[in-house]
Structure formats: structure tokens, C-alpha cells
Amino acid sequence: MTRRLELPDTPGTAALGAARMSAPSALRNRDLIAAELRRVAPAWGRALEIASGTGEHVIRFAEVMPGLTWQPTDPDPLRRASIAAWTMQSGLDNIRPPLDLDAARVGWAEEEPLTADLVVVVNLLHLISGAEAETALTETAAVLSPGGVVALYGPFLRDGEATSEGDAVFHASLRAQDPAIGYKDVIDTCACLVEAGLAHVETVAMPANNLLLVFERSDVA
Numbered sequence: 001m002t003r004r005l006e007l008p009d010t011p012g013t014a015a016l017g018a019a020r021m022s023a024p025s026a027l028r029n030r031d032l033i034a035a036e037l038r039r040v041a042p043a044w045g046r047a048l049e050i051a052s053g054t055g056e057h058v059i060r061f062a063e064v065m066p067g068l069t070w071q072p073t074d075p076d077p078l079r080r081a082s083i084a085a086w087t088m089q090s091g092l093d094n095i096r097p098p099l100d101l102d103a104a105r106v107g108w109a110e111e112e113p114l115t116a117d118l119v120v121v122v123n124l125l126h127l128i129s130g131a132e133a134e135t136a137l138t139e140t141a142a143v144l145s146p147g148g149v150v151a152l153y154g155p156f157l158r159d160g161e162a163t164s165e166g167d168a169v170f171h172a173s174l175r176a177q178d179p180a181i182g183y184k185d186v187i188d189t190c191a192c193l194v195e196a197g198l199a200h201v202e203t204v205a206m207p208a209n210n211l212l213l214v215f216e217r218s219d220v221a
């Protein structure tokens with residue numbers, strides 16, 4: 001299920017070519033996220049990005065991790081058009097055409113040919129319900145190859161609490177739009193992926209109180 005939400009950083013197309021959208025937050029954080037991903041990602045293989053948004057992230061990730069073939073996805077057709085347009089403009093040949101993927105749909109890991117050595121999820125979990133997040137994480141774990149890495153970036157609650165006034169306000173604004181959504185707790189998020197067979201290997205503090213949570217499937221064949 002996807003929702004129409006009022007977010008502080010809704011992407012726009014002003015001054016860009018047709019289809020290409022731009023989100024200020026994606027431009028602000030993409031180099032920092034890319035640097036951390038490059039540190040933890042496998043050098044080679046298939047990378048799946050869930051909820052790719054405008055596509056401004058995947059073009060940077062593909063540029064700095066050229067040994068990975070990137071599969072962007074998003075359920076929104078306008079964002080998929082934007083991803084395709086940014087990809088074409090980038091000239092990079094390690095980005096596949098975007099797929100229509102609702103990560104909260106039960107069973108997608110079995111239905112889609114999406115086995116991945118790296119799965120990246122940026123700024124999605126707070127926009128979906130707890131049950132949807134659990135599905136998205138369980139399905140994500142199911143597509144991960146042995147030795148593969150999952151990286152989750154975004155805002156989280158710590159012990160049930162927001163870590164700043166701004167986070168508390170944003171969390172409350174999400175809850176006001178839909179009581180089922182809002183920030184997820186780090187502990188619940190980690191527990192869900194550990195339950196799905198992954199090991200939590202790292203928590204990286206990122207700017208604006210965001211976290212990058214890193215997991216591995218350690219059952220190397």
C-alpha cells in the first residue's frame with residue numbers, strides 16, 4: 001500500500017528536464033550515505049534499492065560502487081520516470097531500468113527475480129505501518145544472497161523516544177496523517193531482521209539524528 005503524505009521535502013521538477021525530480025534531502029545526504037555504503041558493500045554483485053524516490057541516490061551509488069549492478073525500484077510511476085531520466089542523463093551502464101515494487105506487499109521476494117548481494121532502503125520505514133515495515137524487512141531478508149548486506153537509513157526512535165524536538169514533531173505529523181505510520185524503534189527493526197536470519201553488524205550515526213543500520217547474512221554457502 002502506498003500513501004499520499006504531506007512531507008517537508010516533497011520532490012519537485014522545477015528547472016529540471018521533463019520527468020527528472022529533485023529532492024533537497026536526497027541531494028544533501030547522498031554523498032554521506034554513498035561513502036558509508038561503499039565501506040560496507042560487497043565490491044561486486046547485484047544491488048537492490050527499495051523506494052528509490054527521485055533516482056538522485058542511485059546514480060551516485062552506482063557511480064561510487066561501479067562493481068555493483070544497481071536495480072532501482074519504486075511503486076510511484078512518476079518517480080520511476082524520474083529514476084529512468086536521471087539514469088539516462090548519468091550515462092552510467094550499471095543501473096537497470098526501475099521496477100515497480102511495493103515493498104510492503106507480502107510475497108514479492110519470491111515473485112520477482114531480485115536476488116541481491118546488497119539491499120539499500122533509505123527513508124522508507126517511517127512512512128509505512130509497523131506491519132508493512134515488518135513485511136518489507138522480512139521480504140528484504142529473503143532476497144539477500146549468502147554473505148549479502150542490508151543497509152537501512154533513516155530516522156528511528158531509540159527506546160521508544162524521538163531524539164530531538166524536530167524528530168518528535170515530524171513523527172507526530174506522520175501519526176496525525178495516519179496513526180499506523182511513523183518512526184520505528186531501532187530495537188524492533190533490528191529484531192525483525194535478526195528473526196529473519198541476519199546479523200546486525202553496525203549502527204552508524206548520521207547527520208540530523210539519522211542512523212544507518214547494517215546487517216549481514218552470515219550463512220555463507
Ligand SMILES: C[S@@+](CC[C@H](N)C(=O)[O-])C[C@H]1O[C@@H](n2cnc3c(N)ncnc32)[C@H](O)[C@@H]1O
Pocket residue numbers: 001002003023025026050051052053054057074075076079101102103104105121122123124127128
Ligand atoms: C521519502 S521518499 C524517499 C526516497 C529516497 N529513498 C530518498 O531517500 O530520497 C519515500 C519513497 O518511498 C516510496 N514508497 C512509499 N511506499 C512504499 C512502499 N510500500 N514500498 C516501496 N516504496 C514505497 C515512495 O514512492 C517514495 O519514493
